[in-house]
Amino acid sequence: MRTDVLILGGGPAGGMTALLCARAGLAVVLCEAHATLPERVCGMYLCPAGVALLERHRLRERTGPGARLLRGMVMVAPNFQRLVTQFPPGDNVPDYGLSLPRPELDNALLGIAREAGAVIRMGMRPAKLMRTTGGWRATLPNGEVIEAKLLVGADGRKSATARLLGLTLPVRRSRIAIHIDRPARIRTSPLGEMHIFDDGVYVGVNPIAPDTVNFSIVSDPEALHGVTAVNLINDRIARSPGLCELIASLPADAKPGVTFPTNARVRAAATHDAALVGDASGYIDPLTGEGIYGALWTADELVRAVTTDWNDLPAALARYARIRAQRHRAKSVLCEVFQSMIRRPRLANSVGWLLARRQGVANSFIGIIGNSYPPSRGFLRMAQQAFTL
């Protein structure tokens, strides 16, 4: 089979790329390794900028019909002081995020891509993938051969495509993430929660339903030496009054999902004939709340670049790689600041105390996390609000 675009990976990055390519009139084949998409280790929070992107592409109703609106975030400092914030409206960005169950989101995107004309091959990880003159040739496990002009790696943090293209870089700081959905002890409010502990471990809680929370914990891998994932989670619940109130300790036979590493680095998001989108193009840390939005916007940016310049793909891909690198740099700097802050509990407590004094500043801060505006503009807003009586 000959096609314009071959995409590897059927997560939100692959699904979004496939559907936007198909809508733009390109022939596209997507191969997903799993026959049925599995449960994901994911907080399932979509930031306000991600909601805006879904709305812009008329996908909001189909991708999150039962999604819960998230009005803001509660930040809990190492001294357990709570800071309640609300997402501020941004430029064409709503003042709410969404709790989006997965893999329902991923399946919805694949379904819409199929309707738009994309060919989706589930349970197909190419057995062989090679460059040809003018493109790529993939041989699927069933012997089918697919030839394409453009290859897109949407195969996640451990991207085989990035490795094949020689773009993978070693990760700088590898943390481990553990995830589980749990019944809530109390009726949950429409606010995400981020609990920071005094040793740099943090817990994200997403109230995916009034009676259910999605619980993720991120720590250094050493925290799991000689301790089970269940014990690690129960220890953090026991330490935190807020978590204790929200959820009960896990039973010994609970089965949380574990993933490692929680970040990925590449030297560039494209070569002259291939591109990486979503986590495959680099992923900083779950703390940034960037993942699903990153999957969606990189797909959007890539498809815009290649459809504008399909006859000069190397130029289009170079432009995409530049934009990806610029935005990645801005978020990386921000994440480094957060990471060094959460590893200094006294500093994290002081920042929490200061933000609690000025609600407007705190809301602007959460707007940066929600990608409601670029970090530089967010810090300017914070400064303006700090000096406004």
Ligand SMILES: Cc1cc2nc3c(=O)[nH]c(=O)nc-3n(C[C@H](O)[C@H](O)[C@H](O)COP(=O)(O)OP(=O)(O)OC[C@H]3O[C@@H](n4cnc5c(N)ncnc54)[C@H](O)[C@@H]3O)c2cc1C
């Ligand atoms: C603990 C934790 C919590 C998180 N919480 C949030 C959150 O609350 N909000 C948020 O926005 N993000 C969150 N993220 C990040 C988010 O889950 C990812 O950024 C997002 O899933 C990236 O989508 P993707 O499509 O790039 O990759 P993935 O979702 O990983 O999909 C990649 C797909 O590629 C397939 N694949 C792999 N190799 C091949 C191959 N060779 N051929 C074919 N298919 C292949 C895989 O089977 C998979 O289906 C979290 C991450 C972690 C670790």
